[in-house]
Amino acid sequence: MLRYLYADELHKFPKLAEGxxxxxxxxxxxxxxxxxxxxxxxxxxxxxDDLNPLYVIWEEPDGSHGGSMRILPTTGPVMVTDxxxxxxxxxxxxxxxxxxxxxxxxxxxxxxxxxxxIMLSGGEVMEGFGLTHIAGxxxxxxxxxxxxxxxxxIVLGSEGTGRDQIxxxxxxxxxxDCNRVAERAGIPRELSRLWFRTAFGPTAxxxxxxxx
Amino acid sequence: MGTKFDLSxxxxxxxxxxxxxxxxxxxxxxxxKLKIDHIVYHWVDGGGDQYGCTTYPDAWVARYQERNYHxxxxxxxxxxxxxxxxxxxxxxxxxxVAKAFLKDALAHGVGNQGYSIPIxxxxxxxxxxxxxxxxxxxxxxxxxxxxxxxxxxxxxxxxRKALEFERSRQPDSPRSLSPREIDAMTxxxxxxxxxxxxxxxxxxxxxxxxxxxxxxxxxxxLNTTHAIAKALSRGLIVV
Numbered sequence: 200m201l202r203y204l205y206a207d208e209l210h211k212f213p214k215l216a217e218g219x220x221x222x223x224x225x226x227x228x229x230x231x232x233x234x235x236x237x238x239x240x241x242x243x244x245x246x247x248d249d250l251n252p253l254y255v256i257w258e259e260p261d262g263s264h265g266g267s268m269r270i271l272p273t274t275g276p277v278m279v280t281d282x283x284x285x286x287x288x289x290x291x292x293x294x295x296x297x298x299x300x301x302x303x304x305x306x307x308x309x310x311x312x313x314x315x316x317i318m319l320s321g322g323e324v325m326e327g328f329g330l331t332h333i334a335g336x337x338x339x340x341x342x343x344x345x346x347x348x349x350x351x352x353i354v355l356g357s358e359g360t361g362r363d364q365i366x367x368x369x370x371x372x373x374x375x376d377c378n379r380v381a382e383r384a385g386i387p388r389e390l391s392r393l394w395f396r397t398a399f400g401p402t403a404x405x406x407x408x409x410x411x
Numbered sequence: 412m413g414t415k416f417d418l419s420x421x422x423x424x425x426x427x428x429x430x431x432x433x434x435x436x437x438x439x440x441x442x443x444k445l446k447i448d449h450i451v452y453h454w455v456d457g458g459g460d461q462y463g464c465t466t467y468p469d470a471w472v473a474r475y476q477e478r479n480y481h482x483x484x485x486x487x488x489x490x491x492x493x494x495x496x497x498x499x500x501x502x503x504x505x506x507x508v509a510k511a512f513l514k515d516a517l518a519h520g521v522g523n524q525g526y527s528i529p530i531x532x533x534x535x536x537x538x539x540x541x542x543x544x545x546x547x548x549x550x551x552x553x554x555x556x557x558x559x560x561x562x563x564x565x566x567x568x569x570x571r572k573a574l575e576f577e578r579s580r581q582p583d584s585p586r587s588l589s590p591r592e593i594d595a596m597t598x599x600x601x602x603x604x605x606x607x608x609x610x611x612x613x614x615x616x617x618x619x620x621x622x623x624x625x626x627x628x629x630x631x632x633l634n635t636t637h638a639i640a641k642a643l644s645r646g647l648i649v650v
Contacts, residue, residue: 205493251493253494253495296563399501
């Protein structure tokens, strides 16, 4: 199932949290060779993890971490402006209706539809909180995965080449994309919405009017 | 409750404010336009210091401050460190203290329905924008469904103005760079080596290091590349 947890709620799910930070170390340091810091417990954490971000975590049936991503609002400190601002055409991404997603991570043993399930959570977040876009930082390998999942970003800018290429992109909210991602992930929208409501309460369920 | 209202007009009114009192007047106008009971903009800083404007009755505001209610208010506790909008029904009102607080609030004219938008501003700033009313759950749901997104935008406009009025209240507001620091960072951003930058500015590499280090520290950056990225994204340098 999908869990939506703020950093200050992770202590209630120690196994899941530990798995997430270790799998991040495995993915970003070991497999991708990114210049990230791994602590003595084998966990990859950075300063954005200290800002009480919202994590979306795919929990495998045995309670372990299957995959995850990290969400922060672009009105506060975020990587897309602080670290990769030079890739967005000189205009910082800063809007109450755009949230940033980073550290999209999959465990080595993740079940096949994990990436799609996590992507679907992005759609639920946009729908549930009236966002217009999600902004993200991703490596070249992810572009193919996003296409397979059924939701490709608009790439704003990239640096580096080949495997080392890093890009900043935007996903506009689209009900169609949400449904397509859900279908490919094999998760009924009703179930996905139920997980969302479980986290944020029964009232966070309506799509805001699109008049704004 | 609710009516078709012109968002751009509200944002324009907000843009034209230059004092907290004027912000308060916009809040009153907006409340009347939306035909709801109350609007609150509330900026709480780390020291528990409070700033903002509200249409709540003065008696309730005074009582809230006198009792230090911000320490137990489920709305503050439930929204602090969060960034998604919260319907008051999703908060935990079950405790004895929370129940007593709610009873007191209702007795002072606070409505039974609320919707609060946490705002995460620069440098860890935290504020809340709340709409409040007395009505049924269904009517409230419909109201939030219709105006949720506009309210988020309005909330951030209130906060932007508050930040503008109260620059000194901002935690560690980012300092601007000196002309020499700007020159050094600009040339580095253009891809010049340190030696080339020092030569262009007719200074020693040692002096250049000082400028780079002070720029890095002011920007709160981890290294030179990070500092350049931050300076660019904040519009402090242009290349």
